[in-house]
Amino acid sequence: MTTAAAVELRHLDNLWIQVSGTRCNIECRHCFNNSGLHETTFGLMTVEAVTRAIADAAARGVREIYFTGGEPFLHAQLLEMVACALTVAPTTVLTNGMLISDRIAETLADLAIAARYSLEVRVSLDGYTEQMNDAIRGRGVFRLALAGAVRLARRNLLPIITIVRTWDEADELAMLAGFTRALRDAGCDRPRIKVLPALPLGRELTRIAGLQRDECVTTAMLDGYDQDLLMCSNSRLVTDRGVWVCPLLVEQPDARLGTTLDGVERSYELRHQTCVACWRYGTICGNVSAHIEGPDITPVPEAR
Amino acid sequence: MTGRAGGAGRAGGAGRAGGAGSAGQTRFALIGGIYSNWRALEDALSDIARRQVDATFCLGDLGAFGPFPDRVFPLLQQAGVLCLQGNYDNSLAGGLADCQCGYTDPRDNHFARLSYDYTFRNTSRAHKAWLGTLPMSRRLDVNGTRLLLCHGSSRKINEFLWESTSPDGFLTYLLDEAGADVLCVTHTGIKWRRDLGDGRHVINVGALGRPENDGTPRVWYALLTIGDSVDVEFIPIQYDHEALAADMDAERLPGEFIETILSGWWTTCLEVLPQKERARGRF
Numbered sequence: 001m002t003t004a005a006a007v008e009l010r011h012l013d014n015l016w017i018q019v020s021g022t023r024c025n026i027e028c029r030h031c032f033n034n035s036g037l038h039e040t041t042f043g044l045m046t047v048e049a050v051t052r053a054i055a056d057a058a059a060r061g062v063r064e065i066y067f068t069g070g071e072p073f074l075h076a077q078l079l080e081m082v083a084c085a086l087t088v089a090p091t092t093v094l095t096n097g098m099l100i101s102d103r104i105a106e107t108l109a110d111l112a113i114a115a116r117y118s119l120e121v122r123v124s125l126d127g128y129t130e131q132m133n134d135a136i137r138g139r140g141v142f143r144l145a146l147a148g149a150v151r152l153a154r155r156n157l158l159p160i161i162t163i164v165r166t167w168d169e170a171d172e173l174a175m176l177a178g179f180t181r182a183l184r185d186a187g188c189d190r191p192r193i194k195v196l197p198a199l200p201l202g203r204e205l206t207r208i209a210g211l212q213r214d215e216c217v218t219t220a221m222l223d224g225y226d227q228d229l230l231m232c233s234n235s236r237l238v239t240d241r242g243v244w245v246c247p248l249l250v251e252q253p254d255a256r257l258g259t260t261l262d263g264v265e266r267s268y269e270l271r272h273q274t275c276v277a278c279w280r281y282g283t284i285c286g287n288v289s290a291h292i293e294g295p296d297i298t299p300v301p302e303a304r
Numbered sequence: 305m306t307g308r309a310g311g312a313g314r315a316g317g318a319g320r321a322g323g324a325g326s327a328g329q330t331r332f333a334l335i336g337g338i339y340s341n342w343r344a345l346e347d348a349l350s351d352i353a354r355r356q357v358d359a360t361f362c363l364g365d366l367g368a369f370g371p372f373p374d375r376v377f378p379l380l381q382q383a384g385v386l387c388l389q390g391n392y393d394n395s396l397a398g399g400l401a402d403c404q405c406g407y408t409d410p411r412d413n414h415f416a417r418l419s420y421d422y423t424f425r426n427t428s429r430a431h432k433a434w435l436g437t438l439p440m441s442r443r444l445d446v447n448g449t450r451l452l453l454c455h456g457s458s459r460k461i462n463e464f465l466w467e468s469t470s471p472d473g474f475l476t477y478l479l480d481e482a483g484a485d486v487l488c489v490t491h492t493g494i495k496w497r498r499d500l501g502d503g504r505h506v507i508n509v510g511a512l513g514r515p516e517n518d519g520t521p522r523v524w525y526a527l528l529t530i531g532d533s534v535d536v537e538f539i540p541i542q543y544d545h546e547a548l549a550a551d552m553d554a555e556r557l558p559g560e561f562i563e564t565i566l567s568g569w570w571t572t573c574l575e576v577l578p579q580k581e582r583a584r585g586r587f
Contacts, residue, residue: 058473063470118579192582
């Protein structure tokens with residue numbers, strides 16, 4: 001029998017906040033946590049809960065804070081919470097971009113300028129034409145998402161356009177060129193693009209075929225592997241229902257570690273297909289995909 | 305490797321020992337990100353020689369981007385600069401396939417590949433071997449102030465410590481883990497410093513190899529003075545960047561690299577820039 005490897009939290013580099021639960025104004029074909037219009041598996045978090053999580057993470061020396069959902073802009077107090085997070089650490093909002101009005105873009109741009117740390121807004125697109133994108137993300141989404149991204153870009157808050165790879169790798173360059181051209185034409189003069197692999201999760205499971213359902217990350221797979229590339233070694237997700245190992249495992253009951261960040265360092269066995277995807281691609285959820293891969297120097301303090 | 309500086313146990317280096325400012329003060333010159341810019345390095349070392357430092361440290365990445373990679377080695381060695389390995393040096397010494405900057409963007413990867421292949425091809429075997437002998441970090445104790453010098457961060461040779469993505473709490477954690485009072489790094493190519501308010505400091509010394517995406521061709525290094533307090537002065541170096549551009553052109557290095565040297569704006573390797581640093585640039 002194959003045994004799954006266990007990985008513990010080395011340091012809370014990344015705090016993920018599922019601020020809007022699984023509530024979303026659209027239902028993408030590949031959504032990894034099944035978010036949607038009437039999806040209430042996870043609910044909106046209170047400002048108090050978010051503020052407490054940010055303070056707890058700050059006390060642990062958190063490096064980055066991410067707001068996710070669902071669609072974070074469905075939460076009426078999102079901007080207030082983003083402002084709070086920015087006092088502690090660089091902060092990222094993952095959004096479909098559709099609800100970014102001129103007023104919201106203006107507020108975000110003001111926050112970005114005033115803050116000591118970077119504010120990033122990641123806007124999801126899955127095609128560079130209305131036809132390509134809306135086939136995955138729903139009718140009318142492309143136009144609104146692009147408009148949201150452009151509102152940010154015009155205020156020099158350069159969004160990171162986040163795209164799930166739904167094409168063959170051989171088509172990568174042509175696809176990226178298409179996105180770059182479309183974004184420039186629309187008014188995003190300096191496109192920033194992040195490509196994510198499609199994950200065997202949520203609705204994507206029903207969209208793709210041929211997966212091995214019994215995969216896990218084994219101890220042998222971690223032999224010589226840089227564990228800093230695994231989300232579970234450096235991240236935790238807070239939700240209205242407790243703390244999870246990582247954003248991708250939010251539908252796995254065994255990945256719930258507790259109600260607060262206290263005690264969430266304990267190790268977790270990587271027994272899910274998602275873990276294999278994370279192992280294969282490395283640090284897939286962060287803004288910069290592979291920034292911590294490399295020789296570990298861990299200098300030992302000199303004896304005094 | 306550990307070293308010891310200050311008092312009788314100075315580490316030696318480019319400047320003469322014992323002359324750093326007022327009594328009881330120790331002064332180091334900290335350079336990094338040379339990127340084969342031998343012209344800027346030459347001018348910086350001349351500048352440092354006039355400033356009476358106790359030692360000069362180079363925090364790594366001797367090659368990359370610029371022309372004639374072998375030219376920086378004798379300059380550093382003759383000046384007695386104490387060098388660390390950067391990720392580029394680690395790659396060159398180990399014969400690795402790339403520079404370990406971790407780009408995923410195809411355009412950034414394209415230019416990183418051109419830069420790395422050129423540098424690998426034009427760095428002598430002896431210099432590659434020498435890079436492999438360099439330590440990845442250095443510890444110094446200056447009259448009780450514990451310094452840690454490294455390339456990227458105290459935990460990874462290629463971790464980027466940008467000013468806008470290095471919160472105080474995280475830097476405090478790094479210093480706690482490393483058992484250091486002052487952490488000095490480079491790797492990003494843009495200088496900054498943070499006084500954590502508890503007597504501890506983090507300093508990114510910037511880079512001599514290319515300008516820092518501010519629209520001017522000047523490059524930077526840092527002077528660190530440790531006495532009753534820890535003081536940092538960033539020193540701009542105005543060098544003959546047009547001559548360097550001509551060198552690069554003669555070596556058929558990409559026009560995009562030459563444009564950066566001449567204009568001061570980064571044209572490549574943009575993927576890793578956080579929002580604040582990216583928004584300040586032109587591209």
